[in-house]
Amino acid sequence: MIAAPVTPAIATLNTGSSSLKFRIFARDSLDLLMSGKVTGIGTDCRMNAKVTGTGAQIAQELPGADQEAALAAVIACIDAHDDDWRIDAFAHRIVHGGATFTAPVIVTPEVMAELQTLCPLAPLHQPYNLAGIAASGRLAPDAQDIACFDTAFHAGHSEVVHSFALPQAMRDAGVRRYGFHGISYEWIARMLAEQRPDLAAGRVVAAHLGNGASLCALRGGRSLDTTMGMSALDGLPMGSRSGALDAGAVTYMMRRFGLDADALDHMLYEDSGLKGLSGLTNDVATLVASDDPRAAFALDCFTYRVAQYVGAMAVAMGGIDAVVFTGGIGENAPGLRGAVLDRIGFLGPVESLVIPANEERMMAIHARELLETRLELMP
Template identity: 45%
Template structure:
């Protein structure tokens, strides 16, 4: 049996997991992917094998799976049963916020966990849930290698002018600065550019990670130089339930005129805004595209408008633009959104190929388009598995076959 690496991405209402087998020359082959979703409401564990076959489809009552640690425990029980009781050789975790000090994937220790907990208020939807399974494993299997892979790491080499806020320097020193997120996705796309879009690989490229959480990254020669997200995952583009760019005075207004507490404002900004707040219908772009309601149409128009305006900002940061990439759930699947964005970006040299876009082609601009646009599926899980394997190799821990040899 091959040694495996488990990849975990724990959110507020789901625990997603993937299992990768480590093959010859450290090739990684995905053997399984699944998730336990609906935590606390309608818990369901679902997983598929490498050929797409269903491996499990199990449901519980809300009381049986009330939180992320319980959900993770059930997922681990399934994984161990499916793997004949064998533990993975290592586990890689997505951790949204690494703060100013964690600039690369990091092997987990008790001290690392303590240093990551202060960032919970900066990513309340993600950080506590990212850390929950890490803590469970650290307590039960302290010698099992765990690697924290940060969404902020890819952006940590920004020029200072892109990371500072216009506030007193002591606050920047404390860590109040622009971090940027979705870095694992952007890192994967950067690695795919030479094979899929060689003509823009070394140029000025904007990658739009458009999903329930959404942001854009400006890359020059595949390195991040700016991002639409900042200190927290609230900034930049409007998202499913988050507002994106917002005048800080709105928060003061909510406190002074609406009498809202900090906790109420946090819940409001993370749960009730974005496409959900604008439409009054749904936070899901699929629902909004299918709706005939004027507010649904406006929410999508606003989403496209903000993508276009922030593209102009990032193009200015790069001194121009050579290419654009759509990725993540909306970017990869919502052809009408892609078409609407590129129509607004025609002034930058993007000539939409409507047929290619509708067909889900890799390149969706015409052959003679001055600037090229691509659709590239992201794979954060594979990126985490690679980082975890690299950490394993750096520790000089042999795989089982190597021990036998």
């Protein structure tokens, strides 16, 4: 009997504090082989996955699992339901690359050590991203670990764009604007180049609107500016994050309400944004369907800020030709898209498009390119 051919594959991982999202792509064709998500890490943990070719659905309870146990379950699931796939690489979404990492890299002990130093810049995300790398390194040591950074696409910003008006000592210590959602924006730039080269060469505001939200000024496929800054808290109000906030308001709240840094982080990341504005929820579909005036108020605040920042991005580009919406809200809330476009009508004719987000495929593309480069360099 002739053995079935082995399919080299790339696994993309997005490891967070309470969830692990994964997709498996064929390395050569980038066809999607499997996708899934582990939720409730550390508490009521559960994995759900789907095998693309057969349509098989997998559901498994993983009570109390941490990030490593969750990834072990994912790897076991792949082994049990694959069709002779061989995972050549794990492409990890890493929220912060700082000023050092301006492109995806193969993870080495030296790279890992440098990434650890960036944890203070993204304390609610980076440690869990790195836990995913550590876990895959132990569980699948024969596969390459590749880090893909949310900040890298914005690395070419000018000093004017990424500088805060702070003393030099603060800026030298890394207190500057980095920008995030870069993997998503890189995918948008790639899709525009393939599908609408006329717009790709022009001035486009890409709007990644989801539970995390930001805008990016794209000219000629390059990021010129973005609304997020040093952290993923800046810019637009989001699902449960405040967005841009007067620094004086932060120090006032600390003194007035006796909040320490941890309590303040929790409020600004978990209890603000649409959730805080409405006093109801961060779920946009629920807010849209609600007749509670607080829901309408929250959505009005959101679309106002999005439109306001579209204007700021237009300044960065010297005009605007189109707005591209992506992300859960951007793709699925036509009423909110319309409200934003109505508010920017004074800017003149602006084309509007929706391009579905596919950060995982962008990560797989990067991983494949790095693997191929590594093979070419081998003696």
